[in-house]
Each structure stands twice: as C-alpha cells, then as structure tokens.
Amino acid sequence: MNDFERAIGRDFGVIAELVHLHAGQSPDRPALADAQRSLSYGALDALMDRIAASLQRDSLQAGDAIAICAASSVNYAAIFLGALRAGIAVAPLAPGSTPASLARMIEDAGARLLFVDAAAAETIGTAAAPSVPRIAIDGSTAGGDFEAWLAPAGSAPAPVRPEPSWPFNIIYSSGTTGEPKGIVQGHGMRWAHVRRGAKYEYGPETVTLLSTPLYSNTTLVVFFPTIAFGGCVVLSPKFDAAGYLKLAERLRVTHTMLVPVQYQRLMARPDFDAHDLSSFRFKFSTSAPFNAALKADVLARWPGGLIEFYGMTEGGGTCILEAHLHPDKLHTVGQPAEGSDIRLVDESGREVPVGEAGEVVGHSAGMMVGYHRQPEKTREVEWFDASGKRFIRTGDVGRFDADGFLTLFDRKKDMIISGGFNIYPSDLETVLRGHPAVADVAVVGVPSEQWGETPVAFVVRREGDATDDNTLLQWTNAQLGKTQRLARLNFVDELPRSAIGKVLKRELREREAR
Structure with missing residues (x-):
C-alpha cells in the first residue's frame, strides 16, 4: 500500500x-x-x-x-x-x-x-x-x-x-x-465526497471536463474527487454544446458533470452521434430535475455510466441513481447513499409510512455546520427525530417506492393548491413534454379568485413547430384530471434559468402577475 x-x-x-x-x-x-x-x-x-x-x-x-x-x-x-x-x-x-x-x-x-x-x-x-x-x-x-x-x-x-x-x-x-x-x-463534508470517488473510477488517468462554474457545489462534487485521486480537470468557463463535444472527443474525456439542460442541448444536436465519446467512464448530473426520457436518451447514445446525485448544498444526505444499472427507475432520483439517512415527514413533522408523500429530510456525515451568521435560518431547516438526531429539511416533496427508490414531485413551495387539491407542477410538465411541439416547459401556480391558485404553463416551442397555444392547451388538459387543468399556456423563447440550470419559477410567477 x-x-x-x-x-x-x-x-x-x-x-x-x-x-x-x-x-x-x-x-x-x-x-x-x-x-x-x-x-x-x-x-x-x-x-x-x-x-x-x-x-x-x-x-x-x-x-x-x-x-x-x-x-x-x-x-x-x-x-x-x-x-x-x-x-x-x-x-x-x-x-x-x-x-x-x-x-x-x-x-x-x-x-x-x-x-x-x-x-x-x-x-x-x-x-x-x-x-x-x-x-x-x-x-x-x-x-x-x-x-x-x-x-x-x-x-x-x-x-x-x-x-x-x-x-x-x-x-x-x-x-x-x-x-x-x-x-x-466543513472539511469533513468534503472528505466524505472525495472518498466515494473510488467507486466512480477516478484515478491518475481521469480527464474531467467541467463547464459548470467553480462557485457552484454542482461542480465541486466532481472537481475535488478528480484532484484528490490525481486526475486532470479541464475547465471550460462557458458551455457551448458544439465546442463541448469537440473538446470531449479530442481530449478523450472520461468524466464530466453536466446539469440537465446541458444534456438536453447536447442530445438535441444533429451531429451528436458523429462524435467519438467512447472514452467516457462516468457522467454525472445534479441540481435540477432530470426527466426520465432524457436520461434514457443519454443511456442509449452516450457511452459510460450515468449517475444522478440528489441532495442539497446544505448536505443532509444524498440519493444516488446509477441510471445505467437501473433503467427501470429513471423516473426516480435513486436510493439513499451509504451513510445517508433519508426520511419523509408531514406538515406536522411526523414521519409518513412508505408509499405516502412527504417532505424529504436527510442526515449524513456531510452536513453543513449552518448558515453563516444566520442561526435563525439554520434552525428553520433543521428537523430532529425522537432520539434528537439532526436532519436537514430539503423543501422537496417525494415518495419512496417498495424498492427504496425516491421519486420527487416538486419543491414544497412550488406545489399548487387549487380548490383544496394539491397539484404537483412536475406531473403537468411530464404530460406537456409528451407533445412533439414542446422543447422545454415549466408550470407555476398563480393567484386565482375562484380557486386560490391555478396552474399556468410556460412552453418553449420546438424549432420549426407551428402548433398554436390554444391547440396545445386543449391537448394538455385532455390528458389531465379535472383539478389539474391549466388555466393558461404561454409560449416563450426560453425559460429563465440560474447559472447551473435551475428554472427560476419565481421570475415566471412575477412575469405572469404583471
């Protein structure tokens, strides 16, 4: 040794x-x-x-x-x-x-x-x-x-x-x-991330291509294991799908971290299959919802394993989906990682039985110390079980299946309550993605005098498609339950996103309120 x-x-x-x-x-x-x-x-x-x-x-x-x-x-x-x-x-x-x-x-x-x-x-x-x-x-x-x-x-x-x-x-x-x-x-949290790197074949021959920013935890969960195991990190400050593919092929890249919208743009390129990407061992994703159809496309056309991490920058446990090993679980974010205790709680803070939905809370060795100089904010995201064990609240709503895989519905704050019914925007977005006119979509709740809240969709039309908004609205509502139906559907050129690909739903709600 x-x-x-x-x-x-x-x-x-x-x-x-x-x-x-x-x-x-x-x-x-x-x-x-x-x-x-x-x-x-x-x-x-x-x-x-x-x-x-x-x-x-x-x-x-x-x-x-x-x-x-x-x-x-x-x-x-x-x-x-x-x-x-x-x-x-x-x-x-x-x-x-x-x-x-x-x-x-x-x-x-x-x-x-x-x-x-x-x-x-x-x-x-x-x-x-x-x-x-x-x-x-x-x-x-x-x-x-x-x-x-x-x-x-x-x-x-x-x-x-x-x-x-x-x-x-x-x-x-x-x-x-x-x-x-x-x-x-803390240093202990980062060390825990590094030690799991052996499982993903990091080593001296690793070439990791990163086009997400170094200020993001998304990037750091791959950057530090690459360096720790003696590999080479190639930093690309801006993401360009065509340039990424050329660089990955030329450098014989083995590992990468991409957010779902980047996978979407890469897989949509007509020349994607013309590139030799056979050097890839593992591809990673985190930070934003990764729909099952896109995961399946990546698995079918891009060599190497596909790993999805689910967790928060605050820590508190991680779920890992090894998509290449579980192609029947692509609708989930995987199972709790080793050392992660993931539970679901209701509005009163009580744990819910398997099969029921609840807010995801997690505990692991990799938890934040707290929010810097904001103890009251730290307390807001903490949950303790009966033994006093500390967990971090994620704000996400999910459900475990019988095999222990976690399916996420939505951010708790993004859930729409319409006429007393809970509506998960992700359910509506999944239906909309099934229409050939839809390249990208986000659904948000907006105020309604009649229902309290009502769902509105923002859709990016696929290039060259001429479907009008009313036709797509009627098609979508025909697929949905009565309480889920969209009040409006708006075509937009693009969805507002953060630098690491999260849709900024707050901006969409503000846009609708104007």
Missing part, C-alpha cells in the same frame, strides 16, 4: 495534502487546464504553497475567509486549493449576482481578500466592500497584480492541519428565491 492509498483510506484526510502526494509521485502529470494554460501536479503543488504562504504573510489565519468572484480558470482553482492548504475558507461567489448581493456576500463571509477578474470587478463596482483588498487573477487592472502578490518561488507556508469541523468553503445560495445564505461546509 502506497502513501496515497493509506491517505485516502483514512476516515478523515486533507485534500491539499493529497495534491502534495501526487506531486511527489508524478510531478509532471497534468492537474489543471483551461483554454490558456495548464499546470502539472508539481507546478500546482508549488503554486499552492506560494498562495498559502502569501495569505499567511498577509496575516490571514486558519478559519479566516477569502472570496473569489471570477470565471473558472487555472488560477481560480489554484487559489481555492492554496487557501485550503493554509486552513482558510473560500467563499466562491457567482459573478452573475447583483452588485448589492455581491456586496452583502463579501461582507457576510468576512472576506479578508477578494480575488476577481475584469468582468466580475465591473459587476461588483467600486462601491462594494471598498475596504477589502482586490487581487486580479486574469492579468487585468481589476485589482492588484496576482503575480506581484505571490510570495517568491520556493516559498512554503507554515504547516496547518485542518480539523473535520473547520470551514472548508462558504457557498452562497438563495435557491431560486430569497436573500443569499452562506452555507458553511
């Missing part, structure tokens, strides 16, 4: 130390790449040392935080990893947020330094967090020069040994509504 095998076999370890082990064993093996440059493990390890030493020189201590607001790049990834080596938490911020939100996130995180690129700096503006020093990671004038900030080559930081409870990162998420909340994830 070599040093790496001993390290990865421990109940708890430090990801930054694994990079050092890979650098010692295979210093020339590729670790990170973007369109401009690449780094070997030896070069990455040395750069992480310089970054950690620079942070310590600037008087940052273990438990302090930095913020990064930029497009994905080699420098971004190296700064993240280097901060971890010094025991410093990272707050990766979404550049697409509003200036006001970014200012609040920087302040809430208590960020001592802000690493930016030119585009993010323009969004943030000069008024936000004026006391926090900025460092430009892209060679621009958005802040101090990154190369000048770095400690001299060969510098080494004072050794730091993180504990499982120490903050690893602070992920800001408001879901699709509300004020951003800082989700504090």
